[in-house]
Amino acid sequence: MKTRTFRFKLTIALVAGALTCGAAAAIAQNAGKSLIGKLEGPEVVTDPAKFPKTFKEAPQLAALVKAGKLPPVAERIGQDPLVIKPLHEVGKYGGMWRAGFTGPADFWNGFRCCSGPDHLMFWDYTGDKVVPNLAKGLEMQDGGRAWLIHLRRGMKWSDGKPFTADDFVFWFEDVYQNKDLVPVPSAAMAINGKPGVVEKVDTYTVRFKFPEPYTMFPDVLAGSTDLAGQMQGWRALGGFAPAHYMKQFHPKYVSQAELDRKAKEAKFDSWVRMFLFKNDWALNPELPVLSAWKTVTPINTPTWTLERNPYSIFVDTAGNQLPYIDKVVLTLAENLEVINLRAIAGEYDYASRHMDLGKLPVFLENQKRGNYKVYLDPGDYCDLIIKFNLNYDADPEIGKLFNTADFRRALSLGIDRDQINETFWLGTGTPGSMVPVDTNKYNPGPQYRKLWATYDVKKANEMLDKIGLAKKDAEGYRLRADGKGRLRIEIMTLGGQFVQYTQISEMIREQWKKIGIDLTVQEVERSLALQRTANNEQQLAAWNNDGSEHLFTFPVHVFPFVLADVATSGPLYVKWFHSAGAQGKEPEPRMKELMEKWKKAFGVSEKERIQLGKDIWRIEAEEVYIIGVVGQGPASMGVRVVKTNLGNIPSRMYNSPDGKTPGISRPVTFYWKN
């Protein structure tokens, strides 16, 4: 009798539990879709006729002007303001923006939220078009061999000194060409391997000259590349640097002995380390900047504070000097759980970095209490990809299989993407191949989303049977063709990332049992991953493909492009690509074709480039060098938690590393409504 009652109660409890979970999941999924808004954002006004004629400033700056400590606002801005039309309305000054960061390695956090953004050119809010930013305009000359950058007249650094062409020349001649500071030249400053030069035309005009047409130059300036402005200062790159300030740390202007003494006094190992430190936007509060907010307490302290730059070039359509918000305060939380918990508790005013999609239900539950609203910003790229190492040779049989297209295709067909999407993305992602979203200009066509990316166990089994893996052992796993027993392959994953690679790989392991493939999941620590990939020891690897929607500025996870990477498609191909055939191994024809097209795109017209981009993605989708699993999800920095009384917040933002989200939505226009 007792057992029966107990079992009855247990069943009821379990059913109730399952229903609740199911309901919660359903709520989360439906809520998920409803949290994705419409893409919108502030626009940059380029018509000088529409520029405001008079300017206003924040009250504390006005007080300083009155006290004679600052020049008047019109003088600080100059004749060519950067006018931004706020998304919803003109805002009010005041307030503080609180957020969290995870330590000195988290500088991208500051670049994304608070740099302005401060590239010379930048993307509009759709992520598609390049618009003027710190530069007034860009002019192409000589068929793309020369680019004139028009600076803004009267524009000043944050300490009041003028920002002119001299800052570019200083950077090019004294910094970029100094072998101690920059031992290897940047690929962004060259076209087809041939380097370019920087010349001064007049005070407010600079020319970048290249030996061949470099039609992608505007995109390179807009993207997060080596010419992206002061965010690259700590690597001695960026395109320009505050000459009047950095000269005191440079051996051309100060004697070497004096410089060494200064470095030793400040406890640096060498003048090079001191120079790079002083040129670091996040580390040096004394560095003159052009961004909207300026570092006041640096990133290597428990609180990273940024305050408004009184010489900010950004203004709104009514003439108010931006930003509206006075101060940004980032507090240190070394653990991701703590950051998420603080966001849930409503301690952050705007947070999207480090927010865990898996905690979405808890975020939603606490919205009212924390006075915030949750938004989801799916990326345009594939959230989860699995790379085949095409150069793997430690085991020739496996290496051969990796290079057999049908093997890769069959494995792709053996993945139940819907199940993965439901479990890990709460249904908010799009299962499919690795091609970017349909609206991306390089997308080869809607049919490529599902090409080799459906769940077809029957077809997968047929294909694997045909390539010589028809024999199976007693447990149903396929045997190797060379008679050495069961076919075992290994996937390498990293823990503690935005996407749960290890857990997802475990799920794929279960799924691949049905097609007879024995997969081992190996989670490693980051440095070990790097070592493995560089030594060609990795077989499969899971990673994400963010950035690839900007195929030409961020090809890292599209084809083998960089040696130092946590997941590789072929380290020998990387060497071949960068040495123009001198080292490494020559890729198979289709991969070679892909690489050739990529290189070509930098010097051709926009129309031709788009076609080349489409071809590249088409080859990727057909050859399945990389398996795409779930894409266009908000797992990577796509969960946005914003206080309800912050104004000018878009309902959906373009989520991309190139777009420095939220930078692409011009956070200078965010303001406190009350």
Place this chain on the structure above:
Amino acid sequence: MLAYIGRRALLAVFTVWAISVLSFVIIQLPPGDYVSSYIAQMASMGSVVSDEEAQNLRIQYGLGQPIYVQYWKWMKQIAEGNFGFSMEWRRPVTEVIGERLWLTVVVAVAALLLTWVLALPIGIYSAVRQYSLGDYLATFIGFIGLAVPNFLLALVLLYLGFTLFDAHIGGLFSPELQDAPWSLARAWDLCKHLPIPALILGLAGTAQQIRIMRANLLDELRRPYVVTARSKGLSEPRVIVKYPVRMALNPFASTIGYTLPFIVSGSIIVSLVLGLPTVGPLLLRALISQDMFLAGTIVLLLGVMTVIGTLISDILLVWIDPRIRLEDT
């Protein structure tokens, strides 16, 4: 007595040196170096480090040199009072550790004090009222504290604090007073935030000490001299406290040595979860990113603390227990 201390001190110096060598070597053991961990970190953030740049960084940080060269360089710097430059924090190591070190000591001492304040009376009560309800209850709670992983406890308490008391999540200070200069208000704020971290850190140790105290006291209470004292009419509290408790305190004194560094290192995960600005999370990060001067200095510091702590407990033991004094010197 002096010779005893002198001998111990000499051994201590030698031990510290051995620790420095070991810690430096072990930190270098994982594959790669700071630059490779840095590259991996960049990759996680969607940023790419070109191979040339990686090379460049290695040259700049002097990571290409053989390990004994780097070790010697470090030792030379320490002699000058410079503990090296932290690559991750881009500040001198002394600056990075300095502000956290004494906060770590404060938290550790608070945890230690709480442990003793809880463990001693409960242990004594458990022994004197053996097998009573109070004894069982105390034991039960103690064992729960021992069995539950303390970071889990920390997370649960954090969440409860937030949902029930609207408390600020983690950290040792309220946001307003975080970077403020020292004042009475800030000190009081620190005291307000200390109980939870101290409790969590101390709970596991508390269980241990309760059981030890209880066992030792039980042994002592059965001795003939206790019976004699009682029969001579001494009041019960005096009987228990005057000699038996003093005897049972022996293990407390001898464990001071490693308790302090144990709390510091054992608190790494809890500090991480609670967001405490102590040395623990710093060490964890430094080890993961192979920031060798920072990691090496912290491990060296912990080693020195252990050695000094052991020295102190040796001296304390000699002072408390005359029997040791007589047999050694």
